[in-house]
Amino acid sequence: MTQVGEGHETAADEAGPVLTFGAPTAGEVLAERYQLEEHVNNDSAGRQVWRGIDVILRRPVAMVLRHPGGDSAVEMLQAAVAASRVIHPNLVGVYDAIDEQDRAYVVREWVDGESLRDLVATEGPLDPARAISIAHSVADALTAVHATGMVHGNVHPGSTLIADDGRVVLADARADAADSTESDVRAVGGILYFALTGHWPHAEVGRSALTDANRDSAGNPAAPRQIRAGIPAYLDDLTMDLLDRRVAAPVSDALTAELGRLDAAAEDEEYEDVGPLRFVQGGSSSSSEPIRSAPKILVGVGALIVIAIIGLIFGIRAINNTGKTTAAGDTPATEPATGADGGAAQEPAPDPQKIKITADMVRMVDPPRGDRLDGDQAKYTVDGDPSTVWETSRYNSARFGNWKAGMGILINLGEKRSLSEVQVTTSAPGATIDVRTGENDPGDTSKGDEKIVKEYKSLKDETPDKSTGTKSYITGFDPNQKYQYVLVFLTELPRAEDGDRFQISVSEIELSGY
Missing domain, CATH: 3.30.200.20 (Phosphorylase Kinase; domain 1)
Known part of the structure; x- marks a missing residue:
């Protein structure tokens, strides 16, 4: 059970060493x-x-x-x-x-409960409503802290505790000179990002550092909707605005009010109807205007001007056309939609959707020296039934007895698709799952499997981490590239449930994309 003190990781404790002298004992x-x-x-x-x-x-x-x-x-x-x-x-x-x-x-x-870090490790990323509720509670706590002139300085999944009764508690204030009320507020964006994706968007060191966010070449984290399907556009925008230092951050009470409004909408599942951002100045300011960065203000004003002009044009045409009849078969011309800059309006980016995968689209890959005995179970990973599984044989070591690279499931989508995420559900944590992509399937043979393992490219440059829960979410697909062949490859196994050697079962593999 995680309790207070589990906050951000530092390279070393500048205040002193670990407690060793006069170590306490139970009962003291x-x-x-x-x-x-x-x-x-x-x-x-x-x-x-x-x-x-x-x-x-x-x-x-x-x-x-x-x-x-x-x-x-x-x-x-x-x-x-x-x-x-x-x-x-x-x-x-x-x-x-x-x-x-x-x-x-x-x-x-x-606090009887667990940290947000442990909750996500166990259950995987949270649904949007629960992520909003947790962030709302954290922001409310910060509002109370900031009202006293203090800074918390340690808003982190490890210091955000979820009590067994559902209460969310922020622990372990640890502010230093580098912290500010703004850094606290932006850290709430990090809490939202972590709850929605299972990744932490801020730099962190230490042995228990959280999994880093997927980043572009400039080091910017990918938006939650690029990683996971089903995240409302408004929540995605809110999270990324809080993380983006080019966008003015709200004060904590304004963020609390906005998250409270979104939290109430989430109860009725009306995410898309909550409207634009409503951050308002807190403290002594009497302004009720939303806080915006200059570019957003200009875009908004420009859009209003364009709308007014279009309305005026259509109004004049309506007056001029009063009393006129349209000949049979004539169709009034439709004005093309325009954006705020006068050009063609841009369609919003679509949400990633779960891709339907059938039994004939998957097969087992077991490179040379594999026994290929479990191939008929590959279909169970895409049948939607968590009670049917593909189960590996038992091995004497976590790395398949050290005599083969691993084994996995190859998915042929039938055509090239834009992909965002692979979700793998296993019987236990502790497996290393490497997702790789290639250009073709050289054949369902030992030599074909060997070629796949040798030529397919991993989504990650570094060695994947062991899974910390039974649901693993693997991202890293290039948004500018399309894929047809995806290999979900196990390279390391956890110990079997009864402790006898190493083994795992995979019950579901899901792909999301466009």
């Missing part, structure tokens, strides 16, 4: 009040996180301990004292901050 009572019950984990700064009991109030608490205390713990203790002044249902409560010189510790609310 600190400050004659807080009894340690269970060591939960170490946070990204190397501090120990414990579940404990306040023996006076008889309530569970989370305790974050570090060694040494004294001057090196001042920043941690000051942040805790500042956070204790803000009371809000979406902020973790801070109860105490104690410096014993040899060690220091902060006592906080214990």
Whole structure:
């Protein structure tokens, strides 16, 4: 269970080393009040996180301990004292901050639940309504923090906790001089992006760093709708505007209001009817005009002018044509649609759609020295029935006994298509799944399979990471290229459920595209 302290990763803890001297033990009572019950984990700064009991109030608490205390713990203790002044249902409560010189510790609310990081790792990207609800709660918490003049500085999937009762709690404020209210607000865009795609759009280091977003040659993250089908256009625009520093960021209360409006619309599944952005100035400003970057203002004004001119033209024509009749068979001319710049109007980019794949479009690929015994099960990966699976044989090591490169499912779409994502559902996490593409199928033979493995190109330049859940979402398709042959290739297996050697089952493979 992830608790407080699981925030952004840093290269090292500048304040000091991991707690080792005078290491606490279960049952120990600190400050004659807080009894340690269970060591939960170490946070990204190397501090120990414990579940404990306040023996006076008889309530569970989370305790974050570090060694040494004294001057090196001042920043941690000051942040805790500042956070204790803000009371809000979406902020973790801070109860105490104690410096014993040899060690220091902060006592906080214990939240029964899991972090957004762990939730997405287990369940995969969230549906839009749930992503909106979580982001709304985080923005509301930031509004309370910013109202006191403070900055949170650590809005992250690891510090966003989802309680078992559904409450969303933001934990572990850790602001430094580089943080600002704007960086907090833009981090909410990161929370939305991560919840929708399973990728983190901000740079991060450390052993537990989140999976990076897919990026273009300029380093910009791909929009959520390019990665995953079914994300409303408005939510996609909102997320990318929050991440784009060229677009003016709203203040936190304006973002909270906008997400609240979208959250209410999500309950009735009316995403497309929520209208344009309604960010308004917060604080002392009395303006009710939306916050916009200069280019968006000019585009909006230009569009209104074009609409007014078109309306005037049609109005004059209607007056001139009053009393005239149209000869039988005549059809009034239709004016071509125009955009804000006077040119032809651009059609909005279509949403990625799930591509129908049938049994005759898939086959197993098992390169030389493979036994090719499971080929008849390939059809089960596209039949839409999660109870039917393609199951690998058992191997003595995760890398197929170290005597073959792997095995997988080849999909022939029948024609070249623009693709956005592959979704693979497996029986367990821990598999390495490499998606590769090629130009043809050289034949359903051992030699043909060998050629496929040798010549097909992976979507990723680096070695794919092991899956962290049973649903894996693989992206990286070039939007300017079309594909016909896609290979979902397993290169490393998890241990079998009963612990006897290595094996996995694949129940569903889904492709999304245009």
